[in-house]
Amino acid sequence: MKRTGAEVFIECLYNEKVEVIFGFPGGAVLQIYDELFGSEIKHILTRHEQAAAHAADAYARSTGKTGVCLVTSGPGATNTVTGIATAYMDSIPMVVFTGQVPTPMIGNDAFQEADIVGITRPVTKHNYLVKDVDDLPRVLKEAFYIASTGRPGPVVVDLPKDIMSAKTDRPYPNKVQLKGYNPTYSGHLGQIKKVAQEIVKAKRPVLYTGGGVIISGCHKELLKLAELTRIPVTNTLLGLGGFPGTNPLFLGMLGMHGTWYANNAITDSDLIIAIGARFDDRVTGKISEFAPHAKIIHIDIDPSSISKNVKVDLPIVGDAKNVLAELNKELKQLKAPPQTRDWLTKIEQWKKEHPLKYNKKSGKIKPQFVVEELYRITKGEAIITTEVGQNQMWAAQFYKFANPRSFLSSGGLGTIGYGFPAAIGAQMGNPDRVVIDIAGDGSFQMNLQELITVVQYRLPVKVAILNNRFLGMVRQWQQLFFNKRYSSTCIHCAPDFVKLAEAFGAVGLRAEKPEEVAPVIEQALNTNKPVVMDFRVDPEENVAPMVPAGGALKDMILV
Amino acid sequence: MRHSISVLVENQFGVLARIAGLFSGRGFNIDSLSVGETIDPDVSRMTIVVRGDDRILEQVMKQLNKLINVIRVVDLSKEEHVGRELVLVKVVANQRDRAEILSITDIFRGKIVDVGPETYTIEITGDENKIKALINLLVPFGIKEIARTGRVCMGRGSKSIKV
Numbered sequence: 127m128k129r130t131g132a133e134v135f136i137e138c139l140y141n142e143k144v145e146v147i148f149g150f151p152g153g154a155v156l157q158i159y160d161e162l163f164g165s166e167i168k169h170i171l172t173r174h175e176q177a178a179a180h181a182a183d184a185y186a187r188s189t190g191k192t193g194v195c196l197v198t199s200g201p202g203a204t205n206t207v208t209g210i211a212t213a214y215m216d217s218i219p220m221v222v223f224t225g226q227v228p229t230p231m232i233g234n235d236a237f238q239e240a241d242i243v244g245i246t247r248p249v250t251k252h253n254y255l256v257k258d259v260d261d262l263p264r265v266l267k268e269a270f271y272i273a274s275t276g277r278p279g280p281v282v283v284d285l286p287k288d289i290m291s292a293k294t295d296r297p298y299p300n301k302v303q304l305k306g307y308n309p310t311y312s313g314h315l316g317q318i319k320k321v322a323q324e325i326v327k328a329k330r331p332v333l334y335t336g337g338g339v340i341i342s343g344c345h346k347e348l349l350k351l352a353e354l355t356r357i358p359v360t361n362t363l364l365g366l367g368g369f370p371g372t373n374p375l376f377l378g379m380l381g382m383h384g385t386w387y388a389n390n391a392i393t394d395s396d397l398i399i400a401i402g403a404r405f406d407d408r409v410t411g412k413i414s415e416f417a418p419h420a421k422i423i424h425i426d427i428d429p430s431s432i433s434k435n436v437k438v439d440l441p442i443v444g445d446a447k448n449v450l451a452e453l454n455k456e457l458k459q460l461k462a463p464p465q466t467r468d469w470l471t472k473i474e475q476w477k478k479e480h481p482l483k484y485n486k487k488s489g490k491i492k493p494q495f496v497v498e499e500l501y502r503i504t505k506g507e508a509i510i511t512t513e514v515g516q517n518q519m520w521a522a523q524f525y526k527f528a529n530p531r532s533f534l535s536s537g538g539l540g541t542i543g544y545g546f547p548a549a550i551g552a553q554m555g556n557p558d559r560v561v562i563d564i565a566g567d568g569s570f571q572m573n574l575q576e577l578i579t580v581v582q583y584r585l586p587v588k589v590a591i592l593n594n595r596f597l598g599m600v601r602q603w604q605q606l607f608f609n610k611r612y613s614s615t616c617i618h619c620a621p622d623f624v625k626l627a628e629a630f631g632a633v634g635l636r637a638e639k640p641e642e643v644a645p646v647i648e649q650a651l652n653t654n655k656p657v658v659m660d661f662r663v664d665p666e667e668n669v670a671p672m673v674p675a676g677g678a679l680k681d682m683i684l685v
Numbered sequence: 686m687r688h689s690i691s692v693l694v695e696n697q698f699g700v701l702a703r704i705a706g707l708f709s710g711r712g713f714n715i716d717s718l719s720v721g722e723t724i725d726p727d728v729s730r731m732t733i734v735v736r737g738d739d740r741i742l743e744q745v746m747k748q749l750n751k752l753i754n755v756i757r758v759v760d761l762s763k764e765e766h767v768g769r770e771l772v773l774v775k776v777v778a779n780q781r782d783r784a785e786i787l788s789i790t791d792i793f794r795g796k797i798v799d800v801g802p803e804t805y806t807i808e809i810t811g812d813e814n815k816i817k818a819l820i821n822l823l824v825p826f827g828i829k830e831i832a833r834t835g836r837v838c839m840g841r842g843s844k845s846i847k848v
């Protein structure tokens with residue numbers, strides 16, 4: 127049957143079981159918006175295209191489904207670039223549809239023309255410009271397939287206006303055929319057997335796990351592996367939630383602002399088992415001194431991650447869920463008793479020696495205390511989004527995550543302004559869960575226009591601003607490495623966040639003393655309206671401990 | 686070390702940009718790149734000459750493989766192979782030098798493909814050493830222009846790189 131491009135687009139959304147898309151209209155996507163008008167697809171109108179992209183990203187992170195975003199050509203498309211790059215760095219399945227000028231005008235510097243395929247090439251897993259409506263059904267199918275399989279990532283599909291009104295009778299395919307794309311899902315059995323042998327031999331092993339655990343959904347297999355072998359687990363920032371935060375085998379996060387004991391464990395380890403993690407520089411510190419005594423096993427779906435930064439002794443390419451299931455089977459057959467008792471005793475001592483801590487008797491609201499209270503009151507069950515900077519690190523350190531897909535944070539790109547629009551996407555995907563953006567006062571101002579979006583769609587998102595009146599993390603570096611010269615990081619000139627929230631029709635609450643923190647949180651959680659909480663925290667509190675840039679993990683400064 | 690990599694790609698617009706962008710974005714050095722259709726018009730073959738140690742090369746191969754439009758990647762430097770380049774050289778050819786240039790061209794099994802009042806254009810095919818040697822001999826006459834295709838390679842014997 128002949129349908130227009132715009133009709134094929136809607137057909138695609140139904141076929142791919144898309145329930146909600148995030149977007150912002152304009153001239154080049156009028157036909158699509160007209161089709162959406164009568165459809166059952168929910169469309170969330172954000173107030174900036176960057177926010178639409180972040181919301182789609184967080185929808186994906188929190189549900190495991192592919193996030194979808196729709197914007198117009200030119201500025202609409204370029205506004206999504208930060209959101210696309212954010213999703214790319216963190217391997218998030220997302221499809222971004224951009225309008226484009228009509229095909230005969232492409233290349234003529236037409237009104238609102240931007241070469242978005244060229245612009246996004248380095249920050250997408252793949253991208254398409256559709257030049258013939260007969261290609262459209264296949265391209266749409268491929269876009270969703272590529273975004274969500276293998277190592278996931280964002281795909282951009284650029285849709286010229288004339289293609290949306292042109293007609294085709296090509297059916298929407300139910301299979302894709304891609305000569306050059308065939309991800310490996312099951313790990314090599316021989317390699318898995320070797321890994322099992324290494325594990326039973328190891329005296330000081332550590333499981334170092336990242337976002338891949340969340341993506342592949344292998345948290346149960348990971349828990350089983352850790353408990354079977356009694357191997358302690360440390361998470362990367364994106365790995366948080368992949369292992370229960372309260373489990374005695376948990377070491378917290380590793381790396382620059384990780385725990386002292388996690389970093390110690392890595393440095394002393396004789397076997398690192400990396401799962402869905404990519405040895406990022408914020409994790410490894412000085413690479414030549416990373417885990418100097420350890421054999422390194424790396425399980426990852428992306429072969430290019432293996433031996434990119436750190437030389438790997440035993441690689442396994444595959445989906446972590448399949449690999450861990452096989453590995454657990456293998457280990458059970460070996461029936462070798464765990465040998466990690468001394469190792470765990472040592473780690474227990476380290477935990478006691480230098481736990482994460484802050485001054486609890488200052489009389490001021492400490493930002494860490496706010497996060498601890500959020501944790502206590504939500505019992506670790508909330509979905510937490512963060513901005514970037516100190517707020518992000520304190521959230522990672524002090525909120526103990528019980529579940530995967532509950533910590534949504536821009537890890538690779540480190541995008542401030544991510545957390546609040548992300549909360550919109552997370553709430554859309556999880557209407558029954560509490561969603562809290564742990565924010566900094568600086569970051570929140572980067573996408574605060576989205577307050578009207580949460581009000582319009584009655585999303586009960588909560589924002590907890592750790593208001594230190596600084597671009598705190600940058601200030602911390604200026605304090606430590608630039609002699610306290612606070613160049614452009616003091617943001618005392620700030621809006622009244624309570625009044626601001628009220629102006630948008632949301633609820634604004636403020637806490638100025640430690641004893642006000644819990645009541646403010648309780649009050650926020652007891653309303654089903656969106657709430658902005660302004661916590662006036664100690665302005666010059668620092669994130670500790672810390673590995674100085676370029677330093678080795680063992681050189682962590684405790685302060 | 687220099688490596689010659691053969692890459693089979695889907696013959697679609699934008700593929701060259703993806704590959705060029707990959708090299709520039711990740712800081713890999715390309716010495717030369719040549720591309721042309723294979724017997725299957727949907728598939729093109731590229732030969733990319735890159736410089737780097739084993740670690741860099743491993744990343745180059747993996748990153749190329751990661752591109753959706755890339756079908757196969759083979760490092761031909763790891764096996765017996767032939768490599769050739771075609772070069773056009775426009776060299777100053779005065780009456781008194783013409784005979785000598787001709788005989789040099791002959792010795793290198795090149796061809797004069799164009800003759801002007803003051804120039805010869807020489808076509809030469811060969812491996813790197815041969816081309817370098819010829820160019821060195823021509824420099825004293827005055828080279829006005831040079832155009833090179835970049836290296837193309839193929840493994841020796843009956844093995845072949847297929848989709």
Ligand SMILES: Cc1ncc(C[n+]2csc(CCOP(=O)(O)OP(=O)(O)O)c2C)c(N)n1
Pocket residue numbers: 513514515516517518540541542543565566567568569570592594596597598599600
């Ligand atoms: C888009 C963007 N611009 C700049 C930065 C650099 N940056 C990193 S952390 C940070 C401070 C953010 O300040 P605030 O939101 O108040 O958070 P705090 O560190 O005080 O918790 C900045 C500016 C960034 N990460 N992203």
